[in-house]
Structures are given as C-alpha cells and as structure tokens.
Amino acid sequence: MATKPHLRIRSTALAVIATAIGSLAFASTSLADTGSVYFDNSGNAAAGGAFFTGLFGGGAHNVGLGATVFPFLSAGNDNIAVGDQALFNSSIANDNIAVGDRALFNNSSGDDNIGVGSNALSTISSRANRNIAIGSLALVADTNGDENTALGAFTLPANTTGNDNTATGEGAMARNTAGSQAVATGAGALTNNTTGQANTAVGDNALLNNSTGDHNIAIGFQAGQNLDTGNDNVDIANQGKNGEAGTIRIGNNSDQTAAFLAGVSGTNLSGSTQRVLINANGQLGTAKAPTRNPGSAAKPLSAAAGRRLLATVKRQQRQIARLQSEVQKHG
Secondary structure, rough: OOOOHHHHHHHHHHHHHHHHHHHHOOOOOOOOOOOOEEEEOOEEEHHHHEOOOOOOOEEEEOEEEEEEEOOOOOOOOOEEEEEOOOOOOOOOOOOOEEEOOOOOOOOOOOOOEEOOOOOOOOOOOOOOOEEEEEEEOOOOOOOOOOEEEEEEEOOOOOOOOOOOOOOEEOOOOOOOOOOOEEEOOOOOOOOOOOOOOOOOOEEEOOOOOOOOOOOOOOOOOOOOOOOOOOOEEEEEEEOOOHHHHOOOOEEEOOOOOOOHHHHHOOOOOOOEEEEEOOOOOOEEEEEEEOOOOOOHHHOOOOHHHHHHHHHHHHHHHHHHHOOOOOHOOOO
C-alpha cells in the first residue's frame, strides 16, 4: 500500500529532528546552550531556542526544531514544526506538519494541515482543516478554506475561503479567492480564476483567463485560455472563444486535418434518425433524414418479369442496329 504524503513528510521531519537532537545531546556547552534540547514524558521533543514557553500543559507527541518552538501550545497533539516560527500560534491544533519559516504560522486549532515551504499556509485560521501546501507562499492567504491541495510555488496564494481545490504547478490558481472544487494542473492553469466553481484545467495556461465561469473543462496547452465568464464549456486542444457557454471545441483547423471517432461506422440506429451535417467552420448540426413512402419502395423482379425485360432490351438493340444500317446506306 502506498504511503500517504503526510506520513512520508512526517517521517522525513522526524529523521531530521532526531539527528539534530542526537548531535546536540552530546555537544559541549560551547556548541549548545543549556536547555537547547527538550524531551518530556508526554513524548514532546524540541531542539533549538525557546520552546513550549507559553501555556503548555496537556499536549503530547509534538516535535519542534527551530529558534522558537510552540510558544503557545497548550493541548495540541501530534504536531511537527521545523523552521523558525513554524506553527507559531498553535494552541490546541492536532496532526499538523509545518516545515519552513512561518509555515502554518497563524494556525491555532486547525487540524490535519500540511505546510512545506516558507510562509506555506501562514495565514490559515483556526477553522481551516485538511489543507496541503507545498511550495513557497502556497496557500499563504488561506483563512477558512478546507481540503485544498497546493503543490508548487505561488499556488493558490490568494485563496481565503475556497474549498476542495487542487492546484499543481507554479502560479496555478494564483488569484483564486473563493472558488471551490477546481482542479488546475500546469503552470498558470486557472491563474485568473477568482470565484469560478468546479472548473477543471489540465495543461500550462489552461483556462488562463477564466474568472467567474463555472463547470468548464479545458485539456491541453493553453486550452480554453480565451474563456472568461462562460459556463459549461469543454475545450480540448482548443483555446475556446470568449463569452460562449455550453460549447464543445476539440482541436483546431490549423493543427488537425482529420477526425476519427470510434463506435460510429457500422453502428445501426433504431427509431427515427437525423442526418449529421458540418459547416465550413467545423460546427456540427443535424437535419431530418429523408423519408421514404413504404408503398413506393422498390421490389425485387420476378423471374418472369426479368425475362420480359430482357426480351424488350434485345428487341430495342435489333431496332437500333437496323437504324444504324439505314443511315450508313443513305449516308
């Protein structure tokens, strides 16, 4: 079974801290001041400067490494803080991982957050839970947004209350504030989205200029980048058109010159049908299929009718031959 990301990060942080504590434990006073290593019966451990100096009393299994470690922690459990002022204001928060200066700085009681990188999730409030931010300034402004994942420098940096977003790539969803349920994969994907909901952008600069449009899907480099406020569009390897809604665009005339769609050829349809038409711009449409009067349908010839038809044809051939002969005589 694959190891969960937060468990891998926790294991790495613990290894780093254990090494530092081990080194300090055997150092002379000239290398480490008295009290620079801390461990208690509740499984709390720290190395660095001032630690557990606030209201600490009931927390357990917290690990810190930095100049200032958990100064206000009172009852929080299972937190890891590595970096100056990481998880600085934590008081009763649980199961958080902060790696980097001021990572998760303002989190006081939010649970299950992971912030890796300078100022990652630094503004997160007490009500934000289950966020993952890896990269400098990732989710830096988040206050109450839950279950967001930001991977890359400056990903989701303006998000404040948006929930359930996944942004992967430098600058992905850079201006998102309250938009939720979005997926942005690629540098600059959904960069200008602010409050648009449930958009999916896969590819560098995909849905780049979408701001408030909802339920759009764009796949490919710069796919859908011309969309702004339209809803329910699907753009695959196409930049889309500003202002349109409910439109599907696949490919473009300059790059694609043939189209193949499996499952169409040889498939018989029952019931009423329509003809599929296409105009010069590549837009598909339908028209009513021609109808045929059942009474006028062609019927197969009988053997007798076939013999009569053949005799008629031969007779006409003989007449044509006689006419040709007369013309040659009197030519």
